[in-house]
Amino acid sequence: MERDAFLRRAAAGTFPDAEEVDPGALVPEGPAGDLVECFCDELAAAAGTPHRVATMDEALEVVLELMDGHHTFMARGHLPVPGLAGRLIHDGYHIVGSDVPKDAGERKRHQLDYESLEVGITAVDGLLAESGSIVVTSGRESPRMASLIPEVHIALATTDQMYRSLSHFFSERPGAVTQGSNMVVITGPSRTGDIEQTLTLGVHGPRQLHVIVIG
Amino acid sequence: MTSFLERARADIGTAPIVAVQSGARRFQIHRLTAVAEYAAMDDMRDRARAIRLHTLANLDRYLSQFADAVTSNGGRVFFAADATEANDYITRVATDRGVRRIVKAKSMLTEEIHLNDALERHGLEVIETDLGELIVQLSGDKPSHIIAPVLHKTRFEVGELFRDQMDVPYTDDPEELNAIAREYLRHRFLTADMGISGVNVAVASTGSICLVTNEGNGRLSTTAPRIHIAVMGMERIVPSVGDLGVILEVLARSATGQKLSSYTNILTGPRRPGEPDGPDELHVVIVDNGRSNVLAGSTAEILACIRCGACLNACPVYKVVGGHAYGTTYQGPVGAALTPSLFDLDEWADLPYASTLCGACLEVCPVRIDIPRLLLEQRRRAVDAKVGPMWMKRPLQFYASIATHPRRFRRLLSVGSLFGRLVRSGWIAKLPWRGSAWTDTRDLKAPGRSFHARWRRRGT
Numbered sequence A: 001m002e003r004d005a006f007l008r009r010a011a012a013g014t015f016p017d018a019e020e021v022d023p024g025a026l027v028p029e030g031p032a033g034d035l036v037e038c039f040c041d042e043l044a045a046a047a048g049t050p051h052r053v054a055t056m057d058e059a060l061e062v063v064l065e066l067m068d069g070h071h072t073f074m075a076r077g078h079l080p081v082p083g084l085a086g087r088l089i090h091d092g093y094h095i096v097g098s099d100v101p102k103d104a105g106e107r108k109r110h111q112l113d114y115e116s117l118e119v120g121i122t123a124v125d126g127l128l129a130e131s132g133s134i135v136v137t138s139g140r141e142s143p144r145m146a147s148l149i150p151e152v153h154i155a156l157a158t159t160d161q162m163y164r165s166l167s168h169f170f171s172e173r174p175g176a177v178t179q180g181s182n183m184v185v186i187t188g189p190s191r192t193g194d195i196e197q198t199l200t201l202g203v204h205g206p207r208q209l210h211v212i213v214i215g
Numbered sequence B: 001m002t003s004f005l006e007r008a009r010a011d012i013g014t015a016p017i018v019a020v021q022s023g024a025r026r027f028q029i030h031r032l033t034a035v036a037e038y039a040a041m042d043d044m045r046d047r048a049r050a051i052r053l054h055t056l057a058n059l060d061r062y063l064s065q066f067a068d069a070v071t072s073n074g075g076r077v078f079f080a081a082d083a084t085e086a087n088d089y090i091t092r093v094a095t096d097r098g099v100r101r102i103v104k105a106k107s108m109l110t111e112e113i114h115l116n117d118a119l120e121r122h123g124l125e126v127i128e129t130d131l132g133e134l135i136v137q138l139s140g141d142k143p144s145h146i147i148a149p150v151l152h153k154t155r156f157e158v159g160e161l162f163r164d165q166m167d168v169p170y171t172d173d174p175e176e177l178n179a180i181a182r183e184y185l186r187h188r189f190l191t192a193d194m195g196i197s198g199v200n201v202a203v204a205s206t207g208s209i210c211l212v213t214n215e216g217n218g219r220l221s222t223t224a225p226r227i228h229i230a231v232m233g234m235e236r237i238v239p240s241v242g243d244l245g246v247i248l249e250v251l252a253r254s255a256t257g258q259k260l261s262s263y264t265n266i267l268t269g270p271r272r273p274g275e276p277d278g279p280d281e282l283h284v285v286i287v288d289n290g291r292s293n294v295l296a297g298s299t300a301e302i303l304a305c306i307r308c309g310a311c312l313n314a315c316p317v318y319k320v321v322g323g324h325a326y327g328t329t330y331q332g333p334v335g336a337a338l339t340p341s342l343f344d345l346d347e348w349a350d351l352p353y354a355s356t357l358c359g360a361c362l363e364v365c366p367v368r369i370d371i372p373r374l375l376l377e378q379r380r381r382a383v384d385a386k387v388g389p390m391w392m393k394r395p396l397q398f399y400a401s402i403a404t405h406p407r408r409f410r411r412l413l414s415v416g417s418l419f420g421r422l423v424r425s426g427w428i429a430k431l432p433w434r435g436s437a438w439t440d441t442r443d444l445k446a447p448g449r450s451f452h453a454r455w456r457r458r459g460t
Helices: A003-010 A035-045 A056-067 A084-090 A104-116 A166-172 B004-011 B015-037 B041-057 B059-072 B083-096 B108-112 B115-121 B131-139 B155-166 B174-190 B217-221 B241-255 B291-296 B300-304 B310-314 B316-321 B332-342 B360-364 B371-384 B390-403 B406-422 B433-439 B451-456
Strands: A049-053 A072-074 A119-123 A126-128 A133-137 A152-158 A182-186 A208-214 B076-080 B101-104 B125-128 B194-197 B201-203 B208-213 B227-233 B263-267 B281-287
Touching (some): A003 B059, A003 B076, A003 B291, A035 A049, A049 A056, A056 A084, A056 A152, A056 A208, A104 B174, A126 A166, A133 A152, A166 B241, B015 B316, B041 B059, B041 B241, B059 B076, B059 B281, B076 B083, B083 B115, B083 B194, B101 B174, B101 B217, B108 B115, B108 B227, B115 B125, B125 B131, B131 B155, B131 B174, B155 B174, B194 B217, B201 B241, B208 B217, B217 B263, B241 B263, B291 B300, B291 B332, B300 B332, B300 B371, B310 B316, B310 B332, B332 B371, B360 B371, B390 B406
Parallel strands (some): A049 A208, A072 A119, A119 A152, B076 B281, B194 B227, B227 B281
Antiparallel strands (some): A182 B263, B201 B208, B208 B263
């Protein structure tokens, strides 16, 4: 259908009481007190695993522990722990390439490699205390697949990335949504309750979500 | 076509309905807990309502802004007047680009327009990837709840289905069934040419679309394939990112009792130059299919719905008859209020009667849609068009002829006192004939003395 004709049909709505209220965003107060503690509690409640560490070295230790028993990982760009990917490669872990070719056939062949991917390591763009969520945006150095395909997702964050709630994040970082082609707010690991409402983790996305909060 | 009553009679009391009942109760408890913990809930519901009504009142402006933004992000927009236009467009994109395999994230709208049938007619392989929707697809069933499609199925049925359809050993352990589905779908995701999703909320100012899922299939379907097609109802939009935040804060809490679903996924255009992954093509198909008629009519408020499913879980009728009795894509109170306006009034005129008008749906609605009022309005429309269930007509005419004449009314009341013989200590334990449908399962409170009688005896 022609756009103009369609839009004319969309102009049919009349809601006498609709104009009276200013419909803009509302930002509720959100949680108070120690936001990092609140974040960690909420993440645990959402079946994720928080790790609170003081230094980069401690963060690296946690990553190395979590990598134990796995063989492959995906990581890219500037992570809060400098030199992390190099260290893992040095320790004998295999890094899976994250550049997906444009050609249809090559794309599929490349993506089939992801079936053997075990761990994805990413940075975050924000932490939400109220819900225990992490915000991750896609970008040149931030593939979407790293937080999506592997069974284990390790997210590295610093305490200064903390926001009270999703509403606070949107109001303080309005540009984040359109910074890349994708922004995802992740709250715990992949889950379903579709079969008799029995909570099951790791349906299509990660079964484990570890968030390492540094500082 | 069968009527609501026929479908409901066939289902009531069966095992699937018992499953629906306990599922809906569990959803209700989760919602109550989440709402009690969130002090801002009432304010946010008011704001969410204001945002939705404001958008609907200016829908042409916001759709136009949205379409421009999608285009400047590098996506394409197609306006579909009805199901045929939408299905034709999507099929054409698929066949033009040599698509063979399509993965789909959960979308009620694509159920409504029967998109899968259209694609399969053209020899395309379509795979539902939401676990519930996959079970529905493999069993040739229909969803029974807008956010939990297989609320009516037991794990034993799913076990048998997977054994028969996927050639795996039988198990009824949900963990194992889940692992089977993950395995089954994984390489299908990675080798699909096209991903099709719905849209929970679109943002006019940025041209973004938001998909809310728990499983991650919404993210995979919109990341792995080279083409992403998002199909959205024309009403599914808000003005700004801040408004999106308000909707998201009330959506998951009302739906599953989560503060936020596992994945709140916001997509703005296809992958950009330099980005390592994501689809290279994005098409947004904006569908009318009867919505502009609803918008222009007396039940337009129902378009404010954000599809959380809370009204289904709260509804005493839904919990007794289950989702299939409604016979439509959208079940429960919202379905009964929407369907007769969206589609043929003639065919769906009995749905608004599937309600006790108790108001539970209004009480839980995150955007405070006055569903009881809309159900009454639908009944009025049906009566005006002379298509409603007409068996109520004669009894009501009889009642009106008495209630408008005081003398007749008093005489009937004295006849009513004959029931007194059946009364034991204020309760009637057994009624004859059709009345037994009530008294077989519970006692009936006997009518007390009439207002007139008490008024006459006042002060004595």
